[in-house]
Amino acid sequence: MKVQRITLREIRMPLVTPFETSFGRLTNRRMLIVEADVDGVSGWAESVAGEGPFYAPETVETAWHILRDFIWPVLKNRELNSASEVWGLLSPIRGHNMAKAAIESAVWDAEARQKGLPLWKLLGGVRNEIPCGVSIGIKETLDDLVLAVERELDAGYQRIKIKIKPGKDIEPVERLRQRFSRIRLMVDANSAYRIEDGPHLKRLDAYHLMMIEQPLGWDDLYGHAELQRKLDTPVCLDECIHTEEHARAAIELGACKIINIKLGRVGGYTPARRIHDLCQSKQIPVWCGGMLESGIGRAHNIALSTLENFSLPGDVTASRRYWIEDVIDPEVTVTPQGTIRVPAGPGIGYEPRFNRIEKLAARKEILQ
Numbered sequence: 001m002k003v004q005r006i007t008l009r010e011i012r013m014p015l016v017t018p019f020e021t022s023f024g025r026l027t028n029r030r031m032l033i034v035e036a037d038v039d040g041v042s043g044w045a046e047s048v049a050g051e052g053p054f055y056a057p058e059t060v061e062t063a064w065h066i067l068r069d070f071i072w073p074v075l076k077n078r079e080l081n082s083a084s085e086v087w088g089l090l091s092p093i094r095g096h097n098m099a100k101a102a103i104e105s106a107v108w109d110a111e112a113r114q115k116g117l118p119l120w121k122l123l124g125g126v127r128n129e130i131p132c133g134v135s136i137g138i139k140e141t142l143d144d145l146v147l148a149v150e151r152e153l154d155a156g157y158q159r160i161k162i163k164i165k166p167g168k169d170i171e172p173v174e175r176l177r178q179r180f181s182r183i184r185l186m187v188d189a190n191s192a193y194r195i196e197d198g199p200h201l202k203r204l205d206a207y208h209l210m211m212i213e214q215p216l217g218w219d220d221l222y223g224h225a226e227l228q229r230k231l232d233t234p235v236c237l238d239e240c241i242h243t244e245e246h247a248r249a250a251i252e253l254g255a256c257k258i259i260n261i262k263l264g265r266v267g268g269y270t271p272a273r274r275i276h277d278l279c280q281s282k283q284i285p286v287w288c289g290g291m292l293e294s295g296i297g298r299a300h301n302i303a304l305s306t307l308e309n310f311s312l313p314g315d316v317t318a319s320r321r322y323w324i325e326d327v328i329d330p331e332v333t334v335t336p337q338g339t340i341r342v343p344a345g346p347g348i349g350y351e352p353r354f355n356r357i358e359k360l361a362a363r364k365e366i367l368q
């Protein structure tokens, strides 16, 4: 197979409600959507890079630049046996995993469509229903937070994750535990703390959290190992795990007990599956993180979540939580049991709404 053409589109959609993390507040999402024409079959994916380099070093702009100026020249006219070869071909390009993941997963979608198979089956997934949790942004007041959690529990979601930062950590957790004593609860700090905050974070042990996600520096494996030794609460790493080597180092150092895998952060399905397999062999459970994706990215997260060791509920949720109107058909929905039924159609199993995507495109570039 051959990638004949790549179409880059930047779409912009307002979030249903602003999303606040320790690194900022977002109201409008800019997303780079990649359409890869593989032998006349379109495969779709999105780069999850943010508007600014605040979660990870990449941005929408850098992803566009790397895709156009470095990735396309490697793939252009290249004969491929399968999408699994894309990651290796891109290895001379260091980093830029979100740019790589966008094209790599689009080629996987195209290959699955060519074969008439659901992508999750092509990947070796084992479940046709995935458990879902939600990520709740930092709220103005504790009452707002309680209301938001109530709403998500009523919708059926199986675990609640709240964003925390210094000054908004112990109190919200304490309040939620008073109100919802038995729910599966976790926190995500997005690197807002320093190792000196160890004794403060230790106070969270009293609330029986499933895990604390990425408390320390975005690339600080050593610090997380030091912290994990002091905490009973399991540390889960997100930002830190951008390569298979970092996953191995994190596990060997004891820097975490759980790993969040995001396709964009690790560079696509090939590295995601390797990290998944490594974690499985070391008895480290994984779950699929989210990046406020459009339905296209959401569909890929669903496919990834079918792999065996994705045993914990991920941040993969209904389209409606973020978008008034999504860019896929049907939109992603969640059952009252807090699960998503994995679609049976070919590729990602949802149809990109071409006209809507074209209309939303603030910018477009065709590479051929």
Ligand code: OSB
Residues within 6 Å of the ligand: 055, 134, 135, 188, 190, 238, 289, 290, 291, 292, 293, 315, 316, 317
């Ligand atoms: O750390 O998991 C994160 C959103 C943007 C950047 C980083 C993160 C998040 C989320 C949202 O937690 C997860 C979602 O898409 O629902």
Ligand code: MG
Residues within 6 Å of the ligand: 188, 190, 213, 214, 238, 239, 260, 289
């Ligand atoms: Mg996170």
